[in-house]
Amino acid sequence: MHDALHIPTLAACFGESAEAVWVIRREGRLCFANVAAERSASLGGPALAAALERARALVVERAESARVEVESGVVRVMRASPVRDVEGRVIAVTIVATVRDTTRAPSPVERERARLQRIVDHAPALVAILRGPDHVYELINERFKQTIPEARSLIGTSARAHRTDLVAQQFVARLDHVHKTGEAYESVEVPRVIEREDGPETIYLTFVFQPILRESDRSMVDGVVTFAFDVTESVLARKQVEETSRAKDEFLSTLSHELRTPLNAIVGWSHLLRTGALQGTQMQRALEAIDRNAKVQKRLIDDLLDFSRMVSGKLGVNDGVVDLAELVTSAVDSIRPAAEAKRLQLSTRLEARPLVSGDPDRLHQVIANLLSNATKFTGPRGRVEVVVRASEDHAELEVRDDGVGIDPTLLPHVFERYRQADGSTTRRHGGLGLGLAIARAIVEMHGGRIEAWSEGIGRGTSMRVSLPWSLEPERDEPASIGVRLRAGVPRLAGVRVLVVDDEIDACVLAETVLRRAGAEVRSTSTAARALELLDEGEVDVLVSDLGMPELDGITLIERVRALPPPACRVPAVALTGYARVEDRVRAVDAGYDAFLTKPLDVDALALAVARAAGRVAE
DSSP states (O other): OOOGOOOOHHHHHTOOSSSEEEEEEESEEEEEOOOOHHHHHHHHHHHHHHHHHHHHHHHHHHHEEEEOOSSSSSEEEEEEEEEEESSOOOOEEEEEEEOOTTOOOOOOOOOOOHHHHHHTTTTEEEEEEETTTTTTTEEEOHHHHHHGGGGGGGGBBBBBGGGGGHHTTTTTHHHHHHHHHHEEEEEEEEEEEEEEEEEEEEEEEEEEEEEESSSSOOOOOEEEEEEEEOHHHHHHHHHHHHHHHHHHHHHHHHHHHHHHHHHHHHHHHHHHHTTTTOOTTTHHHHHHHHHHHHHHHHHHHHHHHHHHHHHTTOOOOOOEEEEEEHHHHHHHHHHHHHHTTOOOOEEEEEOOOOOSSSOHHHHHHHHHHHHHHHTTTSSSOEEEEEEEEOOOOEEEEEEEESSSSOOOOTTTTSSSSSOOOSTTTTTOOSOSOOOOHHHHHHHHTTTOOEEESSSTSSSSSSEEEEEOOSOOOOSSOOOTTTSSSOOOOOTTTEEEEEEOOSHHHHHHHHHHHHTTTTEEEEEEHHHHHHHHHTTTTTTEEEOSSSSSSSSOOOHHHHHHTTSSGGGGOOOOOEESOOOOOHHHHHHHTEEEEEEEEEEEEEEHHHHHHHHHTTOOOO
């Protein structure tokens, strides 16, 4: 045994000492305790034992002396020092502590210190008092101890020996400045990494340093009191707002680009047609380009409206029984021209024909969006496959491709609003980046779920949609997106139609469409004139815009319904650019029998008028 740990020697030196002395071997076994130490151990309980272990571990770890604060009424501070062998290795730790006389009343200094501790323990900030030019921790409040794990071992140690990350941020340099000049200092939002059991955590603190002036000489600084306010919540909230704002700015920039691009083609080709510069096949090409880009712009506007409804919680779905396989077939047929233009291999595998509960239009929108994305992000001669299968409790749809794939870091965010893998001006693929967010909202409204999967860049993508089975009895003809308006344009011979629209071009277009279907059409740009014509009793169906000056379409239909018979009973079709669900409800509640949105679908208008006139069944 090394002489430094010779028990008789230790007993001779420290046995009768008024201070408690422990010698603990490096591995934690008690080697020696004098009388005062044994007495304090019986009075100090678990808190004292924990402090001894903390002091031993601290000295062994750092191989230097340390001071440890003790939460015990018997001992307040322990001074721990290493015991080294001849080669300088730490073999044990000597711990010395002044034992309080619990039978006497505390001194005024002790009472004042206890009072100060109680005050700072209730402070909302992290409070510490540091003394001397080396900034030795003298007092730390409870919030400091709860926030900073190693805080309990700081008492009696210098700030210079701790937290190299804070040193890097000139923490100690600021303490030096305050101690030297007596000037207070404030730092804003300093990041601090805290090691937690579940991993590192970054918090943000705002520091205020105040000098402690010497009582006898107010020009001299005895120490510094530091206040650290935890501003993590506000910093993270601000960063989230900034990120959302940045994403919205990028989205608006993309929106401007995506709306202007088809508009450029429409305006350019229209100008060439108007000037007569195109002939033959060039004219046909121009018309096709105008039609194609107008549909692109309509789809963008529809996405914007759906996104607005989604954000406000007003994205509605209708109930029905839907043949999922039929929806897939319809959606694949609609995307096939785009796939063939890129020479893609587009295939469908129907392993089942499940019936699901939901809105056929909305579910078709989801499938079409997934197919559109797969086609857009798959290179020429690539492969896109749609699979429909069934399990015990749900139907499953999968759209997979061998295209560009998705970065694994972006996979958790592909369904978020305003998110695009590439929002730069050099991006290769257009779109607003709203389609998947809308798709997820629709699927979830049907009680289903949608998931994205990819092995990484260049490895393709799989989108999987799960929908619950229909709980309604099977119908002979499930609701289908394919049951639409394409059974032929109805003939309207003899039907007298009044068209009301303050936009001359829109009015002339509706008039032309209805005349080509055989209707007798009169038109006006004001609601007031429409009331006059209706009062003359020469109208079988009213077609009116909603947004008009002086008297709008809502006021018009309300006044029509207040007219004497038979004018009050004239069927009415609303044809408007207002496309929100609440706009439709408001129009129907006011008295319209049908509601159509612009841009005008010529077949839909003819069919709506035919239904209103009783020429075709509902």
